Amino acid sequence: AVVMQMVPATRAGVTFTVDPGDPSGRARVEAVDGLGESLVSGERTPDAWLLDPADMDPRAPREIRAALDASRRIEELSGCPQDVEWAWDGEELWVVQARPITTADGALDDGDGFDSPTTEADLTTAGIGEMLPGVLPPLVWRVTSHLVDEAFSAVLDGLGLSDTTNGLVRRVRGRAALDFSQLHRMASLLPGGAGDELERQYFGSRRSGRPVAPAQSAGSRLAAARHDVRVLVQQHRATQEADIVTVAVQAVRHRRPDLTVLADDELLRYRYRLLDLGVRAMTAELTCAAAAAASYRRLELTLAAHVDETEAGRLAGTVTTQPGVTAVPAADASAAVFAGPTWQETGRAPPRPPIRTDRGDPIEDLRERLAATRGFDGDSPLSWLRWKRIERVIDSTVDQLRRREHTKVAVLELGGEVRRVHLECGRRLRSRGVLEQPTDVDLLTQDEFAAAVGGAVVTADVLGRRRRWIQQYEAEGPLPIRFSGRPDRRVVELPPGERLEGWGASSGRCTSRACFLTGPGEPLPAGAILLAEATDASWSPLFLRAGAIVLERGGPLSHAAILA
Numbered sequence: 001a002v003v004m005q006m007v008p009a010t011r012a013g014v015t016f017t018v019d020p021g022d023p024s025g026r027a028r029v030e031a032v033d034g035l036g037e038s039l040v041s042g043e044r045t046p047d048a049w050l051l052d053p054a055d056m057d058p059r060a061p062r063e064i065r066a067a068l069d070a071s072r073r074i075e076e077l078s079g080c081p082q083d084v085e086w087a088w089d090g091e092e093l094w095v096v097q098a099r100p101i102t103t104a105d106g107a108l109d110d111g112d113g114f115d116s117p118t119t120e121a122d123l124t125t126a127g128i129g130e131m132l133p134g135v136l137p138p139l140v141w142r143v144t145s146h147l148v149d150e151a152f153s154a155v156l157d158g159l160g161l162s163d164t165t166n167g168l169v170r171r172v173r174g175r176a177a178l179d180f181s182q183l184h185r186m187a188s189l190l191p192g193g194a195g196d197e198l199e200r201q202y203f204g205s206r207r208s209g210r211p212v213a214p215a216q217s218a219g220s221r222l223a224a225a226r227h228d229v230r231v232l233v234q235q236h237r238a239t240q241e242a243d244i245v246t247v248a249v250q251a252v253r254h255r256r257p258d259l260t261v262l263a264d265d266e267l268l269r270y271r272y273r274l275l276d277l278g279v280r281a282m283t284a285e286l287t288c289a290a291a292a293a294a295s296y297r298r299l300e301l302t303l304a305a306h307v308d309e310t311e312a313g314r315l316a317g318t319v320t321t322q323p324g325v326t327a328v329p330a331a332d333a334s335a336a337v338f339a340g341p342t343w344q345e346t347g348r349a350p351p352r353p354p355i356r357t358d359r360g361d362p363i364e365d366l367r368e369r370l371a372a373t374r375g376f377d378g379d380s381p382l383s384w385l386r387w388k389r390i391e392r393v394i395d396s397t398v399d400q401l402r403r404r405e406h407t408k409v410a411v412l413e414l415g416g417e418v419r420r421v422h423l424e425c426g427r428r429l430r431s432r433g434v435l436e437q438p439t440d441v442d443l444l445t446q447d448e449f450a451a452a453v454g455g456a457v458v459t460a461d462v463l464g465r466r467r468r469w470i471q472q473y474e475a476e477g478p479l480p481i482r483f484s485g486r487p488d489r490r491v492v493e494l495p496p497g498e499r500l501e502g503w504g505a506s507s508g509r510c511t512s513r514a515c516f517l518t519g520p521g522e523p524l525p526a527g528a529i530l531l532a533e534a535t536d537a538s539w540s541p542l543f544l545r546a547g548a549i550v551l552e553r554g555g556p557l558s559h560a561a562i563l564a
Contacts, residue, residue, distance in 0.1 A: 007094045009087035011063050012036030015071040016101055018081040019050060020111075026050045027071070029064050036087060036096070048475070063088035074098050112469035114138050114445075116170035122184070123170060123177040124482045130558055132169070132176035133336050133536035135473045137442035138466065139422065139449055143275065143339045145169045145176070151283040155290060156186060158233065172486065174473030180482070235294075238287035242407045245281045249410040252277070252417060253330070259424040264453050271421045274414065278338065281411045288404040295397040296320065302393050306373050306386075315369070317505065318362045319394050325402045326563050327409040328352050330416070335520075335538035338415035339422065343538075346521065351540035351563075363394065401562060408559065412537065425453055434458060443467060478533055481553060502550070505561035510548035517542070535560045 013031030030046035049064055051057055053072050056065060070093055071084040083101040087094045132144050152168045168179050252274070259267060296316065304312035329350045331343045343350045367387065370376045376383045426438030434452050435441065441449065443466045448458055480487050515524055516531040520539040524530055530546040532539070534553040543549060543563055554560050 004096075007087040007096070008089050009035055009094075010090045011061075011088040013046065013064075013067060013086060013088075015067050015084040015086065016081070017053075017068075017071050017075045017084070018101070020101065026052050027068055029060075029068055031064060031067075036085060063093065066093040070095055071098075111173065111473070112138070112466045114141060115172055115174070116167070118486050120484050121170075121179050121181040122482070122484055123172065124180045125175070125177050125479050126481055126553070128169065128176050128178040129478070129534055129553065130536055130560070131337075133534070133538075134340075135174040135470055136171065136176060136337065137470055138445050139442045140337065140339050141171055141176075142446045143278075143418070144337060145171065147275075147278050147282040147338060148286075150279045151286040154283045155287050158237070158287075172479060173476060174470060175479050177479060177483075235287075235291045238284065238291050239403065241280065241284040242288050242403050245277075245284045246406055246410045248277060249281065249414045253413060256417065256420075259421060264428070267421060267425065268450060268453060271418065274418050274421065278411070278414055278418065281407070281414055282338070285404065285407045285411050288400065288407050292397070292400040292404045295393070295400045299393050299397045302390055306370055306375060311369075314504075315366055317503075319366050320397055320401060321362065321505075322398050325398065325405055327406045329409045329412055329537075332416045332420070333409070333413040334415035334419055335412070336536040338411060339418040340415065342416045342419055346538060348520070348538075348541055351544055363391075366390075405559070405562060408537070422449075425449070428453070435463070436460070440467075443470075505564045508548075512547045514550075 011031050011033060012035055013029060014036070015030075016028040018025055019028035027050070029049045029051060031048075032046045049057070049060055051060060051064075051068055053068060056068070060068075066088070067084070067086045070086065071082055074084060074095070075082045078098070078100065080100045082098050084095060085097040087096055128148075131148065136144065148169045149167055168182055170177050170179055257270065259270075262270065299320070300312055300316045303315050306312075307315065329343070331350060333342060333350070334340045335343045335346050335348075335350075370387070370390075375386060422441050423438045426435055426441035429435040429441065429452055430438055434457055440463055443463045444452060444458060448456070452458055510529060512527050512529050513525065514529040514531050517524065518532070520535075520542060524542050524545050526545050527547040528545070529548045529550060530542055531550050533551070535549075535551060537559055539560070540563055543560075549560070549564050551560060
């Protein structure tokens with residue numbers, strides 16, 4: 001046994017002579033003030049430098065340059081990239097430990113060990129990024145990916161595509177992505193050019209001022225009729241399931257047990273019952289979202305029969321912007337992702353949008369607009385029938401959007417109850433010396449979670465390594481909208497010209513200070529224009545303060561668009 005005198009460290013850190021997450025091959029040096037234990041365990045977020053040893057940045061602190069120089073000499077002696085722990089006593093650098101690491105292009109670079117296997121499939125964060133936002137720690141990932149995969153399987157099975165999917169949801173660099181290759185292949189099996197329609201829905205232009213895409217040919221009449229029947233059955237089932245789930249989650253909230261008096265096995269059984277309901281709730285949400293998208297598409301095509309395609313797209317967005325579509329979650333609901341932190345944990349209150357009375361009547365505006373077109377000649381019976389058909393489509397679309405939003409809130413409220421169980425287990429594990437903090441329960445796997453509650457021990461260094469990878473994933477930022485394999489860290493390229501175009505979720509103009517935010521906890525002055533790459537449900541309170549919202553990601557039926 002080698003016993004080393006404790007170094008009175010003023011700074012301590014870790015050097016990766018080749019950063020596994022940086023494609024350029026630069027070295028990564030992380031450091032904290034004082035002892036290095038808080039860095040290795042993941043308790044504190046370190047300062048970090050990405051440095052080129054061949055062209056050392058003279059602005060780097062003295063101890064950082066010394067740590068990199070010593071680490072590179074160790075790398076030369078050992079013949080492979082190194083993970084070096086060091087301490088700085090104010091004058092001298094002490095190397096505490098050195099061990100080999102994998103390189104950026106090495107096959108053993110599996111991050112925290114929970115990412116999906118790398119394939120050449122076409123992946124996307126469109127759609128799934130709002131349902132499963134941010135970096136997902138192991139326990140949350142295992143729970144949510146199971147729920148979403150089961151939900152996709154149920155929806156596809158209802159469309160006659162059973163046994164055609166193998167894990168649509170994937171984890172890449174800690175974040176969720178959707179296997180678009182599989183989704184596109186399955187959509188192509190449906191009649192009516194569904195594969196091309198899916199491509200347009202996910203990546204095509206849906207912005208205001210652009211024409212509505214024409215309807216696709218439905219193929220053979222028999223296939224189209226069979227598909228239409230399945231869709232109607234799915235929509236009817238979605239309506240029933242959404243209403244059942246909403247009532248069931250309300251019942252769970254009103255009859256929640258006192259978790260502190262439950263034995264360990266009782267607590268685990270209660271958790272599994274919640275997850276079983278969670279699968280049903282997530283399926284209802286996904287089916288409602290599909291029904292809402294189909295209804296919105298039908299509204300676009302209905303309006304496009306009377307006005308030009310460009311105006312049809314604008315009018316569809318206007319007439320579906322109605323009060324009561326959104327729902328207000330409880331404070332103990334998960335703020336963004338099922339079983340993730342609640343509103344109470346974030347320290348923010350869920351949004352309660354004020355009732356606005358300064359808007360005109362979009363339905364009456366549409367009636368006046370159509371009165372000036374052919375086919376709406378005064379008070380003729382035919383004009384009356386056409387208008388009633390449009391009203392039915394509008395009402396159906398708004399109803400589907402409302403049901404989807406209320407089901408989404410029910411899912412997050414159920415996720416808040418699962419979160420309450422997880423934290424209770426975390427508190428018990430902390431009292432037994434297994435975890436340092438109750439929230440460290442998120443770093444466990446499903447099997448480790450059940451085993452730890454049953455008395456097994458998970459070592460602190462394993463949890464510390466996972467915590468550091470989670471921090472690195474968060475520092476890397478969001479995944480690209482569309483990619484394959486394992487994406488490199490993105491180099492942001494600004495679009496050419498002086499004008500950016502997009503679609504408008506609602507009408508109006510705003511001139512104000514623009515503030516770019518990277519997270520929902522950052523401050524936003526009242527009336528400012530909120531700029532962000534993407535948002536999820538936890539950003540909702542900021543929407544009430546913003547004068548306008550500009551996002552890089554999201555569609556016209558996204559939660560952000562509807563809430564805005």
